Amino acid sequence: MVLQGKNTSAPAVQRVLVDEQDAGQRIDNFLMRVCKGAPKSLIYRILRSGEVRVNRGRIDQTYRLVAGDEIRIPPLRLAEKADTSHVPGREFPVVFEDEALLAIDKPAGVAVHGGSGVSFGVIEQLRQSRPEAHFLELAHRLDRETSGILLIGKKRAALKRLHDLLRESALDKRYLALVSGRWPNPVQHIRLALTRYLTDEGERRVAVDEEGGKASHSIVRLVRRWQNFSLVEVQIKTGRTHQIRVHLTHLGFPLAGDDKYGDFALNKALQKSGLKRMFLHAASLKLAHPVSDEPLELAAPLPRELADFVAHLDATEKADYGA
Template sequence: MTTTEGKAIAVRHERIDEAAAGQRIDNFLLRMAKGVPKSHVYRILRSGEVRVNGRRVQQTYRLQAGDEVRIPPIRIAAPVHAAPAPAGRPLPVVYEDDALIVIDKPSGKAVHGGSGVSYGVIEQLRVQRPELRMLELAHRLDRETSGLLIVAKKRSALTALHDMMREGRVEKRYLTLVPGRWANPLQHVKAALHKYLTAEGERRVRVSEEGKPAHSVVRLVRRWPDYSLLEVELKTGRTHQIRVHLAHLGFPLCGDDKYGDFALNKRLEAEGLKRMFLHAAKLSFEHPLTGERLSFEAPLPEDLQRFIDGLDSRQGRANG
């Protein structure tokens, strides 16, 4: 990160609000003092220079709303501020309360900046909602994937959502179009996935016994002579899981530029499919703070629905 010369700050006292509640004190300090070596942050914790409500705390202490944190003078590197993310068109909000936001992410928008992308969904939300002290992604979607995405507004909600996802208590279902006639109304796909880098340094995933367990549940939704519309429920959340599982079975996603049928993709583009056909259509989970059951659906975006309509006219109405 490019920085200007470091500068010292005086003793600070930070009052913890609900957005930061639930965060460990060491992580809180590392976020507050970007550029400070981790070893220094842990040293001031061990020495007692950091106090919470006037008392020393362990690095594992989880902050609570109303806590007052004393932060000693720390020499920090002041970052050179990049141009702010442009606000752009407001992101479609499906649901919002004081703990979280569910948006319907457009295709082509990364969830966060990095890897050649200057800004993404989270940066845009922070520009559009400057009054919110915390906005953090609860999970991710590939850049080309459209659909439902959860953003946490409180640290306690984020922690709970991460726990729920790790335990498989967030139901996520996607719609995808594949070439060929998928046979089974319901099929469980269990194949371990291994991440690796290509010779060019690009991230890829393959089915391998060396990988982590991965489980997808595939349901047939509609079928044409040459294509099948599938609903895929993720039981695990591995990188590129749907794309690699289906390609491994001989049904690569239409428009997939990493694991797909490239010759087919060119033909599909000429027929109007300009991107990967993958849409996060359904989400269901218990509210991380209240326990209320929440369920959301996002219809196919216009571009994908238009392509489906075109299939109906070219290949006849879909059948089971």
């Protein structure tokens, strides 16, 4: 990417030449990265209005960049560049790494990126700890309280391929979750459409909405069952926000420790028994390597605090499945 024009304090037209590194990326995603501080609504407005031009012609938000394209970006008043001097560099347990891809085992309680009241997250800390890295971008998201495998692209082409695999549901993503209640079936498909909404307090939530929601599909396999709890493996075929949490709660099996959709009285009791977080862990991931296309199988064991709680259940309740 090459910027042309003077860098002054007043907003001015920018002309950007696309290089091989950015080729293949959608124009809307490219602008969100280049125009730091610009809200999404502004990006899509200038695209719809034709103020953004590629090779002097109008394009829509789905246009994919080609090396050598010249992009005209209209004058924008953007927020000041974020000060990253306060972000502590941090490395996380590595599940897999090569020149194109990084997979880490994210701990619970850490956001994947800054925003919504969080000043920094995993990606900012990784960038700070790896100043020599030219490219580090999240391939997907995990909720702050969810632990487990998180994929990060180290090259633009690898990130694009990972996004394609996610869009095509070509990744086999499986989570381990502990739910309240006795899960009845060895294998069960859950197909419940989901929609997002805001609470009166402005917090993001998700609900089942079979008429207006987006199609969502989870496959639940029973791993172990006790008198009052069940350990299940959940394979997600779609990646909707809070999908696992909402699907299981809607069927009457809230996740242990879930502070948004769970059983709050139960959560309080569980804290006294040693479970102080939501029991949801991204445990395994199978995919084709985004560059070599070789099969890749990744696994992250249950964190100590979750494994200890399973041991507590074994000691206090009799298991009648999977023991």
